[in-house]
Amino acid sequence: MIFAPNAQQAGLENSSQPEEFWLLHKAVDRVLCEPIFKEQPAKGGLLALKCKNFLIIIFEIGDFEACKAAARTIEALSNINGIIHDYAFFYNSPFKTLDDGWTSFDPEQEFGRLLTSTDAFRISSVNENFAVCQSYPEKVIVPKGIGDDYLKISATFRDSARFPVLAYFHKQTRSPLFRCSQPLIGPTNRRCKEDETILNSLITINRGFIIDTRAKNVANSSKAKGGGVEPQGNYRQWRYIHCPIPRQREIHDSLTKMVDVCSERKIASDRYVSRLASSGWLAVVAASIECAANVAQCIAADADEKEVPVVLHGGEGTDTTLIASSLAQIILDSDARTIRGFEAVIEREWICGGHPFSLRNNHSAYAEGTITGPFESPVFLVFLDCVHQLLQQYPLSFEFDEHFLIFLFEHTYASEFGSFLGNSEKEKRDFSVKSKTVSLWSHVHHPENLKQFVNLCYDPRPGVIWPSIAPQSIRVWERLFFRWQRLEKSWSTPESETIQSLADNWKLREKELTMKANALRRNIVELTRELRALS
Structure with a gap:
């Protein structure tokens, strides 16, 4: 996995606080490396990770040689052949399996x-x-x-x-x-x-x-x-x-x-x-x-x-x-x-x-x-x-x-x-x-x-x-x-949030009315039985 100590370094500009950012090597599609200043490559380089989910992450690294070395390493790791090296074989699930997906579709x-x-x-x-x-x-x-x-x-x-x-x-x-x-x-x-x-x-x-x-x-x-x-x-x-x-x-x-x-x-x-x-x-x-x-x-x-x-x-x-x-x-x-x-x-x-x-x-x-x-x-x-x-x-x-x-x-x-x-x-x-x-x-x-x-x-x-x-x-x-x-x-503008909120409220209201209607139907059935018994 690739680890970035600061989310802002990873191109996540909407993060107000520095955060850890983890990325699976397998998620990297292409690795690019170039100097910040072409005339002065010694002043550092830019490491770009283009991911398979279309995310582009750019790191600024002070040493251009270190930047190129990181690019070579990440590219090699992201192109390892054989599924046995995938992270899924090393992942420890944090949740208890309540419904085993391997047997759900027998x-x-x-x-x-x-x-x-x-x-x-x-x-x-x-x-x-x-x-x-x-x-x-x-x-x-x-x-x-x-x-x-x-x-x-x-x-x-x-x-x-x-x-x-x-x-x-x-x-x-x-x-x-x-x-x-x-x-x-x-x-x-x-x-x-x-x-x-x-x-x-x-x-x-x-x-x-x-x-x-x-x-x-x-x-x-x-x-x-x-x-x-x-x-x-x-x-x-x-x-x-x-x-x-x-x-x-x-x-x-x-x-x-x-x-x-x-x-x-x-x-x-x-x-x-x-x-x-x-x-x-x-x-x-x-x-x-x-x-x-x-x-x-x-x-x-x-x-x-x-x-x-x-x-x-x-x-x-x-x-x-x-x-x-x-x-x-x-x-x-x-x-x-x-x-x-x-x-x-x-x-x-x-x-x-x-x-x-x-x-x-x-x-x-x-x-x-x-x-x-x-x-x-x-x-x-x-x-x-x-x-x-x-x-x-x-x-x-x-x-x-x-x-x-x-x-x-x-x-x-x-x-x-x-x-x-x-x-x-x-x-x-x-x-x-x-x-x-x-x-x-x-x-x-x-x-x-x-x-x-x-x-x-x-x-x-x-x-x-x-x-x-x-x-x-x-x-x-x-x-x-x-x-x-x-x-x-x-993606969630105030207008769309209002529409979603209204839709949720109407859905809940529909469920409440359905429950009341079912209760009234049961009451009608019981009253009908009582009338028949009296007659």
Whole structure:
């Protein structure tokens, strides 16, 4: 960890008193060092730490050689390979674990919660010891009539062995959502009858949809590299839809440009709008929401058309596929919009679903050059920004607020907890993450911590929330991208504090009136019984 004895040295100008400031090495994205006076480097240097959460901290050090030495040390420590060196393995939790996050989302319990109204699926242990697919968990939900031998053969036909598994079941329309990776058709037009049998077993009374998160030309070009799309002739009962979401490199470049635009203190309004558009970040968010909405529409748009299966995939199925599948569940299911339900979606779709958090979040927006690799991409941040857009459009439909989303963003890049460590459940087992670290959900579920994430205006209502992707509806996440430019107090103006106070008071008043109404109903029932007894 990096320690600064004075908060003002760390660029925290709003601190009136000197304070200690601690920063995880893993939170540092890029280190810069330059002399205070270029003509006289002996007079000291400036050490700039650009962090993965977009914070920039500048230290003034009197000795330039010491400044360069500190820069080299911090850069080396922030780029150590291997998750066993992460702070989560050395963190001593100050609170007593009341709800163990490592056991809160047991696969069998999740199976029972998802599938209360059907017996068409089963839990399979085909991936025990991660023998079939290293990025899947050991237990997966598959069609009941399909044997494990078919699953193993299908895995050889799918990229990274990610055969079709159930992600969600919509109880109202009885439509399942399956996710997988692209088929390995290749230039020889390879075929797998076992894979066709698995997908066709999902068809009951209506044709299904195969939704690809890649653009049509990208999907077709991948055929030359061994991938491809399901041939219509072999999957006759399925309709194919392309709902493209930008790829990893595009997402990374968009974030870099977005942070660059938001970091400039003085920029003309017309230039700001044009540069914001050219960054492409909002276009990435809009495309992700559009894809998820299309998935949700195929599943639940027409209540009369039931049992419409949807199979979702992109390339490897570990990035844009997970964005679309998890967002679709939030759109469709009110339970996914509660704190625990949202955690379940993240745990099931992202952590157990095989999103490579360590690879994708090894660096953020500021890193460039030789210290970065081809795998870094803020894919999970795109998902969080999409949820933020839904939260802005439906502010009463979520049990949590945007502070919870920012909290999750912080912990995906650098954390004292182990939930986002590694690239799969297999890596968690190999490095004993669940026995040697504390789960992030254990921290969130503690009553003292949970209350800071609760949306006081939450009004739980079942049903679908259809998002808008009109340009005026997709907004910059200001509290995320501008929070270091504006003091925290400026976010809570007297007007907004008054509105929040009024909202809280009305919420309390509503609860009081509800309690009185329930008491009056009970009195009416008792009086009715007495009258009947007298008559």
